[in-house]
Every structure is written in structure tokens, then in C-alpha cells.
Amino acid sequence: MKKIFVLSCVFSVFATTVLADQTDQPLPTIQKSNTCIIPCDPAIFELSDCSPCEPIGCVGYGGLSKKHKQLFENIEVDGWLQAGFFTNSHGTTTRRSQVHNSDNRLVNAIDADSGNSYFFGNVHSTDIQVNQIWLELKKEADGKHRLDWGFASGIFFGTDASFTQSYSDAKFDYGWQNGDYYTSIPLSYFQLAYGDVSVKVGKFETYIGYEALRAPNTIFYSHPYSFMIEPTTHSGILAEYNPSDKLQIALAYTLGSGGSFENAFDDNGFLGYFSYQLTKKFKLSYAATFQRYGGGVYKNGVVRDYANKNQFTHTFVASYDITDKLNYTLELEFDDVEDRLTSSHERIDAIVNYLTYKLNKFWSVGFRVEWITMGGVDYSDYTLGLTWQPDKKIIIRPEIRFDHVSDKNNRPFNYGNDREQFSGGITGIYMF
Numbered sequence: 001m002k003k004i005f006v007l008s009c010v011f012s013v014f015a016t017t018v019l020a021d022q023t024d025q026p027l028p029t030i031q032k033s034n035t036c037i038i039p040c041d042p043a044i045f046e047l048s049d050c051s052p053c054e055p056i057g058c059v060g061y062g063g064l065s066k067k068h069k070q071l072f073e074n075i076e077v078d079g080w081l082q083a084g085f086f087t088n089s090h091g092t093t094t095r096r097s098q099v100h101n102s103d104n105r106l107v108n109a110i111d112a113d114s115g116n117s118y119f120f121g122n123v124h125s126t127d128i129q130v131n132q133i134w135l136e137l138k139k140e141a142d143g144k145h146r147l148d149w150g151f152a153s154g155i156f157f158g159t160d161a162s163f164t165q166s167y168s169d170a171k172f173d174y175g176w177q178n179g180d181y182y183t184s185i186p187l188s189y190f191q192l193a194y195g196d197v198s199v200k201v202g203k204f205e206t207y208i209g210y211e212a213l214r215a216p217n218t219i220f221y222s223h224p225y226s227f228m229i230e231p232t233t234h235s236g237i238l239a240e241y242n243p244s245d246k247l248q249i250a251l252a253y254t255l256g257s258g259g260s261f262e263n264a265f266d267d268n269g270f271l272g273y274f275s276y277q278l279t280k281k282f283k284l285s286y287a288a289t290f291q292r293y294g295g296g297v298y299k300n301g302v303v304r305d306y307a308n309k310n311q312f313t314h315t316f317v318a319s320y321d322i323t324d325k326l327n328y329t330l331e332l333e334f335d336d337v338e339d340r341l342t343s344s345h346e347r348i349d350a351i352v353n354y355l356t357y358k359l360n361k362f363w364s365v366g367f368r369v370e371w372i373t374m375g376g377v378d379y380s381d382y383t384l385g386l387t388w389q390p391d392k393k394i395i396i397r398p399e400i401r402f403d404h405v406s407d408k409n410n411r412p413f414n415y416g417n418d419r420e421q422f423s424g425g426i427t428g429i430y431m432f
């Protein structure tokens with residue numbers, strides 16, 4: 001339709017020119033005005049959007065104005081597919097057992113000491129696994145010049161999806177699949193923004209920790225031990241303040257970590273975050289969360305056996321660009337769980353070091369060293385990985401890893417027979 005109209009305009013100008021040559025009359029001038037060839041309803045369209053030679057400018061997208069066209073143009077659809085293979089030197093395969101979960105349902109759970117052990121994000125061994133199929137629809141609120149609104153909604157399927165299910169109160173998406181593959185809603189929120197302030201209400205991703213759950217945003221295929229104790233999502237109200245490019249502050253009231261708005265255990269807590277870019281090369285950030293959670297078990301539709309615990313977790317991250325290609329990042333993590341009935345504490349301390357080097361525009365190499373103390377036992381992992389990105393939509397990551405447990409009586413690998421384990425694998429990510 002637009003092409004036909006443009007051709008009509010060209011033909012009109014051509015005909016006018018020919019007639020003018022024949023009659024020696026001056027050419028008529030086309031001037032912009034607020035009057036459209038096709039009338040616009042001022043209640044719906046802005047007169048400034050109309051043009052005498054472009055009546056289609058009043059209607060676009062099946063009768064929508066330019067203002068409404070911008071609404072659809074600002075909605076983004078993102079997603080990716082991640083799959084890979086990860087094995088270990090013991091040849092330990094994945095075992096599964098029938099157990100009752102927090103919802104008292106009988107599910108196929110992976111045995112902790114089988115496969116690549118439960119410390120890994122990718123516990124499956126000797127088979128190809130689909131880690132993430134992620135689809136996200138969002139509109140980012142831009143409050144720079146006026147009050148604006150936005151939203152985000154995503155769905156997540158794969159072996160990693162269990163991390164983003166509402167496991168805390170075992171509601172909402174918690175009951176979607178079990179065993180090997182899961183489905184979850186990792187985020188679902190409404191957003192308002194004005195100036196430098198933004199407020200989100202719903203389910204959103206955490207600020208705790210350095211490594212991200214999103215596959216394209218990570219450096220390695222596997223995750224450190226500390227990642228396994230960190231929350232991935234929260235439900236609640238999140239306020240974000242970005243007064244400059246250097247400073248970012250966020251505060252949230254949450255319904256616990258990994259909980260849903262159903263909040264079956266009456267969990268509550270807060271999340272705080274602060275980051276500051278001290279120099280072009282040096283950045284510091286700090287995040288902390290405190291929650292009171294029940295963590296009970298459902299039996300015949302009734303909540304029983306409340307855990308009655310308080311949990312405090314905080315992470316400190318310092319990132320420094322040694323050169324334009326070489327970066328060092330340090331993460332310090334502390335986690336404390338208090339049993340309110342017995343006043344006993346379970347403490348976890350972790351130090352994670354990252355060194356990454358960009359070889360060229362396609363290749364980069366990363367090295368991770370972690371020490372973590374859980375239950376009085378020291379664990380460590382040493383991970384070396386490569387990242388090859390031949391295209392904006394494709395990422396390939398091979399990796400090798402060595403894990404060690406200091407306690408001679410603690411043997412989490414090879415069906416509970418070994419304190420050490422070599423492992424490795426490769427993953428591919430396609431972004432669409």
C-alpha cells in the first residue's frame with residue numbers, strides 16, 4: 001500500500017512538472033500543514049504525525065499511530081538454547097531414586113553422590129543434556145523524560161530450571177516436572193520508572209553472587225559451589241536507583257528466596273545491592289539478603305514440619321581490568337542459617353577467583369579457583385575454560401575441572417568413594 005502511494009506521489013509530481021512545462025506556469029509548492037489527506041482523530045492521533053504526502057503515516061500498523069507503533073517497537077523477544085555434555089574421570093553415571101519432595105509428591109530425584117555430584121550445576125553424566133531453553137518477552141521502562149511502564153515475562157525449560165522454580169514454598173511453578181528436566185517461570189514482573197528510579201513488582205532475578213544463571217552471561221559451563229547456595233530469584237517489590245553511570249543502588253522487600261507470591265510459609269525478607277565504578281578499570285559491588293523462611297512440608301494439602309529458620313547471605317565482588325584484555329575478579333561470600341528453635345548456626349564461607357583473558361575477537365580463556373567451607377569441610381575447584389564466539393548468536397565453551405575435598409571422611413564423588421574428581425565437557429549456546 002505504501003509503495004503504491006509513493007508511486008502515486010511520484011506520478012503526480014511528474015504530471016505536474018509536464019503540465020507546468022507546457023503551460024509555462026510556476027510549479028506548485030508542497031508545504032507541510034496540520035491537515036491530513038486522510039483525516040486523523042485528534043483523540044487518537046497527534047496532528048504532528050500527519051503529512052500531506054504520507055497519509056499512511058497516520059495509520060501504520062493497521063490503524064495505530066506512531067505513538068502506538070513505538071509501544072510495539074520497544075517490546076523485545078529474547079531467548080536462547082543451551083545444550084552440552086559433561087563427564088568425569090570416574091565414569092560415574094547418574095542414578096535416580098524415588099523420593100518424596102517438599103510437596104510430598106513421589107519424584108525421580110538424582111542421587112547426590114552419582115553423576116558429576118550434586119555440587120555441579122550439570123549433574124548429568126555420560127549423556128547430552130539440554131540445560132536451558134529460555135524465552136523472554138519484555139519492555140524496559142524508560143523514565144528519563146517521563147513516567148514510563150514496562151514488564152518482563154519468561155519461561156524456562158531444561159535441567160537448570162529447577163534452580164528458578166519456587167522451591168521455597170513449593171508453590172506456583174514448583175510442581176512442573178521432576179527428575180531430569182524442569183519448567184519454571186524465572187521472571188514475571190510489572191515495572192514503573194520515572195527519572196533515575198525504577199520499581200518492579202513480581203518475580204525478578206537476584207543480585208546475590210557473581211555468576212549468572214543466564215547461559216550467555218556466564219564464563220564457564222559449570223558453576224562454583226557457592227552458586228549452589230545462592231538464591232536465583234525473589235518474589236516481591238524491587239526499587240532500583242541509578243543516579244549515574246557509575247552508581248547503582250537497589251532495595252527490595254521479598255517473600256523469601258526462591259518463593260512465590262502464594263507465600264505458603266509466610267516468608268519475608270529483604271534484598272539490598274550497591275555497586276560503584278571507582279575508575280574505568282575498577283568496580284566494586286556488594287549484595288546482601290536476609291530472610292525468614294518456614295521451609296515446611298505439605299502433607300495432604302496441609303503445611304507441616306516448619307523449619308523456622310533465618311538466613312543471611314552476602315557477597316562482595318571486586319573487578320579490576322589489569323589490561324584491556326586481562327581481567328581479575330574476586331568474590332567473597334558468607335552465608336549463615338540460624339535455627340530459631342535451637343539457636344544453632346550453619347555457616348558457609350567462600351572465596352572465588354576469576355582470571356579472564358581475551359585472546360582476540362573470537363576467543364577468550366578463563367580460569368576459576370574456589371575455596372569454600374561448608375559444615376566444617378573444605379572444598380575446592382579449579383576450572384579452566386575456553387569461549388569461542390564465531391558469531392553474535394553462537395557461543396561454544398569447552399571446559400576441564402578438578403575438584404578436591406580436604407576431609408578424608410567426606411567422599412562425595414564416585415558413588416561416595418573418592419575425595420577428588422576430574423571432569424570436563426563442552427556446551428553450545430544459540431541465541432535467537
